[in-house]
Amino acid sequence: MNVLSISPLRASDQSLQVLAGSAAGGFPSPAADYWEPPISFDDLLNIRAPHVWIVQVEGDSMRDVGIYDGSRLVVDRAITPCSGHIVLAYVDNQPLIKRLARSPSGWLLESANPLYPPITPDEYGAVEVFGVVTWCLNPHAL
Template sequence: MSFIVLGPIAEDGIKVPKCSFRVPAGFPSPAADHIEKHISLDEILNIRAPHVYLISIAGDSMLGAGIFDGDLAIVDRALEAGHNDVVVALLNNEPVCKRLCKRGAQMILLSENPKYPPRYILEGDELAIWGVITNSVRRHV
């Protein structure tokens, strides 16, 4: 799975209405009667420029983590990547999106799709963790 960097997020976002109810996946409710306040998506997604970037995901290796081909992922470069985090990395100068697994001194990049084997980081490999994925956004149309 690879990615395309779309760039940093602007600090000032547009405010959109937030309704005070959860939407059932059945018949719609008149939302205008339930507007609680106006919020911005950058507040919901905890986006703080300049260390937060959007990337476009390509591939199907992270399906089990809920990250699909074409999704937008929010990457925080200020977070230190830890065991089990989903990261954006450069492995031998190739961009990847994988789950980071640390077993002692051994680092492994795991796919969340059984079609793809684990990638053990070996001596001579160059691994640079670019950031931790904190959220993803999927378009449904």
């Protein structure tokens, strides 16, 4: 999955209204009349932090974890990456979104699509993990 753009997030003073906190996927909730205070994406996504970036992705190599072509990801540089995290990594200066995994031969970068094999240590000269993906934002109605 290729990265189209990387940019820092900018803070906003706007809040969003919350409707019952969650929406039922099946039957209506009896708590539908319950009011919750507005939420702020700034607070929810930690946007005000200088170590948080947004990344737009291209491709389908991470589709099985809900990251699609055109998704925007929130990437936190302050989180120490470990095996199992989805990360933004630079492989030979090419930014990619992959799942970080450990093998006896070193770190692997795995796709979440069986059509794409893992990237093994012998396939790259240098790899740098930029940050850990904390949120995925997918467009639905544009």
